[in-house]
Amino acid sequence: xxxxxxxxxxxxxxxxxxxxxxxxxxxxxxxxxxxxxxxxxxxxxxxxxxxxxxxxxxxxxxxxxxxxxxxxxxxxxxxxxxxxxxxxxxxxxxxxxxxxxxxxxxxxxxxxxxxxxxxxxxxxxxxxxxxxxxxxxxxxxxxxxxxxxxxxxxxxxxxxxxxxxxxxxxxxxxxxxxxxxxxxxxxxxxxxxxxxx
Amino acid sequence: xxxxxxxxxxxxxxxxxxxxxxxxxxxxxxxxxxxxxxxxxxxxxxxxxxxxxxxxxxxxxxxxxxxxxxxxxxxxxxxxxxxxxxxxxxxxxxxxxxxxxxxxxxxxxxxxxxxxxxxxxxxxxxxxxxxxxxxxxxxxxxxxxxxxxxxxxxxxxxxxxxxxxxxxxxxxxxxxxxxxxxxxxxxxxxxxxxxxxxxxxxxxxxxxxxxxxxxxxxxxxxxxxxxxxxxxxxxxxxxxxxxxxxxxxxxxxxxxxxxxxxxxxxxxxxxxxxxxxxxxxxxxxxxxxxxxxxxxxxxxxxxxxxxxxxxxxxxxxxxxxxxxxxxxxxxxxxxxxxxxxxxxxxxxxxxxxxxxxxxxxxxxxxxxxxxxxxxxxxxxxxxxxxxxxxxxxxxxxxxxxxxxxxxxxxxxxxxxxxxxxxxxxxxxxxxxxxxxxxxxxxxxxxxxxxxxxxxxxxxxxxxxxxxxxxxxxxxxxxxxxxxxxxxxxxxxxxxxxxxxxxxxxxxxxxxxxxxxxxxxxxxxxxxxxxxxxxxxxxxxxxxxxxxxxxxxxxxxxxxxxxxxxxxxxxxxxxxxxxxxxxxxxxxxxxxxxxxxxxxxxxxxxxxxxxxxxxxxxxxxxxxxxxxxxxxxxxxxxxxxxxxxxxxxxxxxxxxxxxxxxxxxxxxxxxxxxxxxxxxxxxxxxxxxxxxxxxxxxxxxxxxxxxxxxxxxxxxxxxxxxxxxxxxxxxxxxxxx
Numbered sequence: 001x002x003x004x005x006x007x008x009x010x011x012x013x014x015x016x017x018x019x020x021x022x023x024x025x026x027x028x029x030x031x032x033x034x035x036x037x038x039x040x041x042x043x044x045x046x047x048x049x050x051x052x053x054x055x056x057x058x059x060x061x062x063x064x065x066x067x068x069x070x071x072x073x074x075x076x077x078x079x080x081x082x083x084x085x086x087x088x089x090x091x092x093x094x095x096x097x098x099x100x101x102x103x104x105x106x107x108x109x110x111x112x113x114x115x116x117x118x119x120x121x122x123x124x125x126x127x128x129x130x131x132x133x134x135x136x137x138x139x140x141x142x143x144x145x146x147x148x149x150x151x152x153x154x155x156x157x158x159x160x161x162x163x164x165x166x167x168x169x170x171x172x173x174x175x176x177x178x179x180x181x182x183x184x185x186x187x188x189x190x191x192x193x194x195x196x197x
Numbered sequence: 198x199x200x201x202x203x204x205x206x207x208x209x210x211x212x213x214x215x216x217x218x219x220x221x222x223x224x225x226x227x228x229x230x231x232x233x234x235x236x237x238x239x240x241x242x243x244x245x246x247x248x249x250x251x252x253x254x255x256x257x258x259x260x261x262x263x264x265x266x267x268x269x270x271x272x273x274x275x276x277x278x279x280x281x282x283x284x285x286x287x288x289x290x291x292x293x294x295x296x297x298x299x300x301x302x303x304x305x306x307x308x309x310x311x312x313x314x315x316x317x318x319x320x321x322x323x324x325x326x327x328x329x330x331x332x333x334x335x336x337x338x339x340x341x342x343x344x345x346x347x348x349x350x351x352x353x354x355x356x357x358x359x360x361x362x363x364x365x366x367x368x369x370x371x372x373x374x375x376x377x378x379x380x381x382x383x384x385x386x387x388x389x390x391x392x393x394x395x396x397x398x399x400x401x402x403x404x405x406x407x408x409x410x411x412x413x414x415x416x417x418x419x420x421x422x423x424x425x426x427x428x429x430x431x432x433x434x435x436x437x438x439x440x441x442x443x444x445x446x447x448x449x450x451x452x453x454x455x456x457x458x459x460x461x462x463x464x465x466x467x468x469x470x471x472x473x474x475x476x477x478x479x480x481x482x483x484x485x486x487x488x489x490x491x492x493x494x495x496x497x498x499x500x501x502x503x504x505x506x507x508x509x510x511x512x513x514x515x516x517x518x519x520x521x522x523x524x525x526x527x528x529x530x531x532x533x534x535x536x537x538x539x540x541x542x543x544x545x546x547x548x549x550x551x552x553x554x555x556x557x558x559x560x561x562x563x564x565x566x567x568x569x570x571x572x573x574x575x576x577x578x579x580x581x582x583x584x585x586x587x588x589x590x591x592x593x594x595x596x597x598x599x600x601x602x603x604x605x606x607x608x609x610x611x612x613x614x615x616x617x618x619x620x621x622x623x624x625x626x627x628x629x630x631x632x633x634x635x636x637x638x639x640x641x642x643x644x645x646x647x648x649x650x651x652x653x654x655x656x657x658x659x660x661x662x663x664x665x666x667x668x669x670x671x672x673x674x675x676x677x678x679x680x681x682x683x684x685x686x687x688x689x690x691x692x693x694x695x696x697x698x699x700x701x702x703x704x705x706x707x708x709x710x711x712x713x714x715x716x717x718x719x720x721x722x723x724x725x726x727x728x729x730x731x732x733x734x735x736x737x738x739x740x741x742x743x744x745x746x747x748x749x750x751x752x753x754x755x756x757x758x759x760x761x762x763x764x765x766x767x768x769x770x771x772x773x774x775x776x777x778x779x780x781x782x783x784x785x786x787x788x789x790x791x792x793x794x795x796x797x798x799x800x801x802x803x804x805x806x807x808x809x810x811x812x813x814x815x816x817x818x819x820x821x822x823x824x825x826x827x828x829x830x831x832x833x834x835x836x837x838x839x840x841x842x843x844x845x846x847x848x849x850x851x852x853x854x855x856x857x858x859x860x861x862x863x864x865x866x867x868x869x870x871x872x873x874x875x876x877x878x879x880x881x882x883x884x885x886x887x888x889x890x891x892x893x894x895x896x897x898x899x900x901x902x903x904x905x906x907x908x909x910x911x912x913x914x915x916x917x918x919x920x921x922x923x924x925x926x927x928x929x930x931x932x933x
Contacts, residue, residue: 076770077769077770077771079665079666079763079771079772079773080663080768081713081754081760081773082709082710082711082712082757082759082760083711083756083757083759084587084711084754084757084772085712085760088418092750092751092763092771092773093771094765094769094770096376097372097373097375097376097765098372098749099750099751099763099765100751101751101753101754108880109880110878110879110880124815127754144811148259163852163880167451191852193753194852194853196753196754197853
């Protein structure tokens with residue numbers, strides 16, 4: 001026995017008790033926490049992460065930087081404006097006590113149109129002077145995605161929402177999952193803003 | 198500076214100085230009339246406060262001036278001096294300087310100091326210089342120092358602590374308070390859910406009872422159900438208790454939210470004194486300048502008025518007073534000759550009357566001679582002498598409000614330029630009020646303004662048009678009628694009906710608003726608008742009456758035709774407040790001048806900002822680009838250019854173009870490729886495209902048209918009208 005080793009004064013009974021201690025069933029919360037930790041091995045290797053608000057319009061998955069998207073609120077009545085309402089500018093809606101212009105992003109981007117569904121929401125974005133609300137079919141939620149999963153949009157025209165897309169993002173871990181278009185908030189506001197002219 | 202609530206130190210000083218300067222100005226005039234040492238006390242306090250505030254932020258000039266004012270006031274208080282007109286003038290000038298300091302921004306401070314240092318020094322010196330007892334004042338100074346005036350004591354204003362809040366913040370508070378009110382009503386849903394839960398429990402109890410009966414009938418021991426029955430009845434009691442407490446929450450929540458809302462709303466209200474505070478000073482200065490003796494009575498200073506209304510009231514009120522001082526009131530000798538007291542009386546009264554604010558500006562001057570107006574009306578050919586002779590005095594006085602109508606013998610600095618009374622009237626109309634004048638020659642003139650107490654809340658009739666809710670301000674509606682469709686007749690192809698022996702033309706709202714067509718039913722709902730002439734506005738149905746908090750439309754929309762503002766209804770839905778004047782003028786146009794063309798309608802709709810159609814010209818030759826650009830600009834279009842297909846495509850995707858004009862042979866991306874790309878772009882599929890090329894063979898033309906162009910022209914088209922005509926055919930005139 002070398003000097004570095006510990007000499008434990010254990011008898012047979014002591015070993016038994018230790019075996020019992022190690023073999024006891026694990027606390028389920030500890031198991032869950034460790035599983036979560038092990039389940040995200042890529043995050044560290046993907047470098048910095050960005051928070052994306054992921055939503056769906058007409059079956060297509062789109063995203064906005066979570067910081068830029070203002071709020072997600074329930075759909076309320078949209079009041080059409082005489083002489084002004086058009087395919088994109090739908091009218092004004094009461095969003096948390098403020099009359100906010102509502103734009104049809106689905107139409108502005110040429111996507112399949114939103115349908116009235118229970119999961120539909122308004123996404124409110126922009127500062128007070130450029131604020132817009134636009135209806136979406138479903139809000140999936142906010143997700144952190146590593147930089148490595150971002151790729152530039154294709155150079156040729158391939159996607160409907162291309163005008164406002166700044167990146168395509170592989171949100172799900174599997175390699176063949178469909179890509180999500182990350183929209184640029186400023187360009188979205190500008191696109192909707194053109195409908196007011 | 199967050200602890201200062203977003204205000205800088207200088208801004209805080211400004212607020213304070215502004216307030217004290219107003220006190221000084223008003224109280225100095227009062228002191229001049231009363232000459233009572235008791236009136237000096239508040240003046241000294243105001244001067245002292247300004248001095249203190251100026252010292253804190255190091256405004257030395259203001260400190261000097263306030264200090265000199267204080268000294269002069271002390272001399273009066275101790276009886277060493279009497280308040281001569283000259284001294285009061287000096288003090289008022291000093292007050293004005295301090296007020297001017299309160300009106301500038303921090304960045305202008307250095308310039309103010311540089312410009313005013315010598316003025317301040319001179320003024321401070323003269324204030325410190327004693328004025329000899331009995332010093333002769335300027336000859337125009339005719340004051341009645343000895344005769345104390347029966348000026349009614351102003352109601353003592355409550356001195357409560359105050360904080361400064363920006364108007365925007367107050368508006369936001371009001372919005373949130375409104376939202377809270379709606380939120381508390383939404384608890385109603387929870388209540389309904391609990392109610393249905395209660396019914397469900399009762400059903401369960403009934404089922405259990407039936408089961409028990411069945412078990413007994415079949416000789417089974419039903420006692421096993423007892424615990425179950427106990428649980429359901431306990432659940433029912435709990436649900437009933439839950440409903441009661443939700444009810445209580447709703448009631449309390451609504452009460453609190455409603456009073457919060459009204460409290461915030463009332464914080465927009467200010468006393469009438471806010472606009473009258475400066476009047477004694479104005480009247481004094483003008484009277485002195487004219488050599489007239491005038492005393493001003495202000496009644497109803499505590500009457501509460503919306504700050505927006507107060508702001509709109511300032512100019513008309515000042516104008517009426519100047520008018521009275523200049524034209525209405527006579528010189529002292531003229532008054533004496535007419536057997537009146539030398540000093541004339543000018544009175545401003547405010548009171549709430551039938552939910553409106555009524556303001557009377559009256560003088561005891563020479564009055565308006567209707568004969569002079571009649572002559573003037575005939576001379577200016579506004580009406581024939583026969584017509585004028587038929588008119589009542591009241592009708593004749595109405596001419597005073599016509600723009601450019603002035604009977605003043607001579608134009609003075611103050612008034613008589615023929616501008617003013619028409620402005621008073623138009624201001625009143627804008628806020629939904631009116632103005633009347635009454636006058637008796639020799640005894641005086643009364644102007645009476647009647648306007649809403651607030652513009653932030655209006656009572657409106659809600660009506661539905663093509664599924665949208667519109668609010669018609671009650672004050673602007675003549676009548677509301679529900680008719681059977683049989684009552685409608687057609688005259689010269691236009692719908693009309695009879696009301697009080699008048700024939701009222703009908704215009705349908707949905708068409709005017711471009712929201713679709715109105716449904717024709719058996720019963721039609723009509724809002725009658727107009728003043729002298731009535732016009733019927735056909736809506737789908739009436740929804741009811743409601744008090745609405747007026748909100749301005751999003752500024753990005755600019756002026757929207759036929760809509761003046763928006764509001765959020767009690768149930769949270771938006772409503773648009775219509776612009777009745779605008780609707781009336783459109784209806785008049787439709788009914789008297791025939792239907793405006795679609796393009797004219799659009800022009801009306803876009804009246805404030807005419808948008809020109811935009812064309813993108815893509816060509817690799819700078820010369821051709823310029824030729825096309827000039828041609829299109831001459832036609833009135835807005836034109837951008839690009840050097841090749843790739844550039845052009847980039848520009849098009851940024852959007853906003855109504856037409857693409859492209860060459861065929863270009864580097865990077867040809868015109869044919871560009872056309873194909875445009876047709877594949879979902880947002881651009883319907884963009885009209887003209888291809889212009891030197892290639893005039895049929896197969897070239899086909900290639901262009903197959904790619905998706907709307908027209909294929911050769912460059913010879915510039916020589917004749919073909920190019921211009923094709924552009925017009927495709928996108929119409931330049932202005933929408």
